[in-house]
Amino acid sequence: MTWRAALLLGAGALTLPAWPAPFLGVAVMTGLVLLLVALDWALAAPLHAVGATRSGDRTVRLGGSATVTLHLANTSGRTLRAQVRDAWVPSAGARPDVPPERMVRVAAGDSAALPVRLTPARRGDRPAAVLTLRSFGPLRLAFRQRAGRPGTPPWTLRVLPRFDSRRHLPEKLARLRIIDGIQVTRGRGQGTEFDTLREYVVGDDVRSIDWRASARRSDVLVRTWRPERDRRLVCVLDTGRTSAVRVGDEPRLDTAIDAALLLTALAARAGDRVDLLAVDAAVRATVKGSGRPALLPRLVDAVAPLQPALVETDFELIAGEVLRRERQRSLVVLFTALEAGALGEGLLPVLPRLAARHRVVVAATHDPVLTGLTTDPPRGPDDAYAAAAAWRALAERDRVRAALARHGVTVVDAPADRLAPTVADTYLRLKALGQL
């Protein structure tokens, strides 16, 4: 029953002084109101005759808005008057166009569309949780409501990473084209590979004449060169406990994802093949970069639901997976944190195996808090102790760097907002040097 029934009874109470037998009046009025309530309840549209479906956006970029429409089909013979609450998880930022307090009217056999605008606050999968329908009678004295009826139509909105480093892409692509252009005119050199043989024309570099081929064809042939293509690139995202650390306002993992996306976009444009692995204690996501055109969307879709886990990353597993998947020599970019404990005990033992087959880059986000502790002038004894602890952490990090460098690993350590362009620069430099 609703507030209207209570109001009716309360209003009826005011007539009691006029009744000859007031307690009889109470009984009569209560009975009447209950009868009306029962009648109204019986006349409400049945819940089992209401069907709910959804349509709308499946994915949205973080920071954007999506619209998912809920369709209510009334297959009963009565008009449906209902309050509808379509509950999503709070971080989905759902704002229904029809608020739950407002009454929705759906004529018999008709259907209604209830759009919900979603502005998610977090990356990942944001599911619709519960649909609740409260079907009122014509007098709105009583309602029918039952959990799970109609069933909640499942819908998951995948919130993709923001990919803020997109803005660096044009500049990096321009640099990539410069590398291409320089090497095509320069001919043979580092970072180029054999392309084709063609006939000599005046002006070609005589050093690129292929004498053996010329002897076979009785014509002078020159070799042409192009920048190396079809190199292999593996992005490994560490989703273990060190990736949960918040740097600034977002976890390290989000920074790593951002950098990996920029690197993938760049490498895909350069014609390289990109694979992705996300690993902590188990493999969380894998993307194989064979179908080139749709690579970036597939990759974004795969990394979107990744969340940091409070487990120690299994570097043994990472090395095993990379060695198993990548037969050819590839560039392995490992997005992790430069922590003496995690890397020293996990990565260093397996690094020789990995570095023997592949070129390894370790990309880490550097913590601005640590820098602040070491550079700010100390104000109290606490600051002095904190500075000592921070210097010690930095010294440990330098030791890890040195140990990694001994194995021929390139270490990229940059603050969160500079990580993506720095990693891209490293890739371009390695490509220009032909070290892929």
Added chain:
Amino acid sequence: MTATVAAPPAVQPPHRRARRRHRMLIPLGLALLLIVATLVAHAVDQPDPADRGFLSPVATGDDGGSRLAEALRGQGVTVRRETDTLRALLAARPGPATLFVPAPDLVHPDTVTALDDLPAGSRLVLVDPSRRVLAGLGLPLTPDDRRWATRATSPDADDRPCALPEAARAGTAAADRQRYAAPAGQSATRCYAGGLVRVPWRTEVVVIGASDPFRNDRIDEYGNRALATGLLGGPRPLVWLDLDGPAPAPTFGDGTEGPPAWSPSPGGSAGTTGDGQPGSGGRPGQGADRPGGGQREGDDGADDRADGRQPQQNPLWAAFPVWFWALLVQLALAGLLVVLWRARRLGPPVPEPLPVTVRSAETVLGRARLYRRAGARGPAAETLRAAARDRLLPRLNLPPDTPSDEVAARVAALAGLDPDRAADLLHGDEPATDRELLELARELDRLTRTVATRPDHPNEGDTR
């Protein structure tokens, strides 16, 4: 191709918590069980005076009094059972009698005052009367502490001699449960540590705190039978007031027919005894009561007025019209409807799957706090000095294995410091207090900043 591996199920909560809960619950539950079992057993064991057949001369159950009645009849005592207070009083009227009231709390409050209105030489025996009954009779007795269960004691327990011959003859008996205390100066006879008290009031009143000596199941224990027959026996006839439940209010007859009518005032309505009992039978006793009669008449007059309206009726009822109460009831029903309306929510609240969050530099700050708590000024100072040296050496173009005094001299020259002071800063003793450590940290910070801002390498131009 693209595969997202599902997260493993959350780590199961350890069994230790469940075991700890068991460790708390099992002893507490056992204790609770014992307490409840004890209370239930006690409640079952103790007879309730309001039960039908409690200390009734015709009840043969455990809490009945049939064996006591038989024993009394065997001694030649006339036992007359009455189920109405007024009839019992009238039955005791002709001559000295013993009025036995096993459940005085069931007697209607208005008639309690008349219980001792008996002929001279009579005895009134009350079993476990409450404070209300004692006050109604005007007895100078107050209930004292009450035992959890009845105890069998000797008559002169707690070393006070018992002057009651019946008790002395009976010896040890189970009479000590509810104890009564008489104010000093009263000529009360006290036995069984206060469980049995005799007061020579308007008539002889004997108050006993336990029902055990009279009950069928306990009458054969100790001297219970001797005590019960002694108290109730003797040459007087016994009137046994056997009430099944709370007695109804006394009715006031004004004629000579109909139900038995009763007048509390002895002088006012001698002829209103409508059950054929001669009204003059009470005369001898009433003569003895004369001195207090006038005062009691006034009391009873007040009782008369109090009985003029319904006893259960709340005076608040009449203060408002009926519709007002009906209005309140209906508004309460409307409130109930509001409650029912608000009680149904529009769907459950939705939980948010929260991500794990680790604050940045958590371990570093934790280590700093550990240093502080351990007072590790030496290691902290050494770390700060090493870091400062690492920053200064490249700045001064010195190899890492430069002797310490040379470093100090170069630093002092560049920063304009006293060489001893610089050596003390870079290689000094460990600070003794937190304040010294803070000073050291500040000095080193200042020094590295000064060196960093100096124009580089005065000898750079020479080497070119």
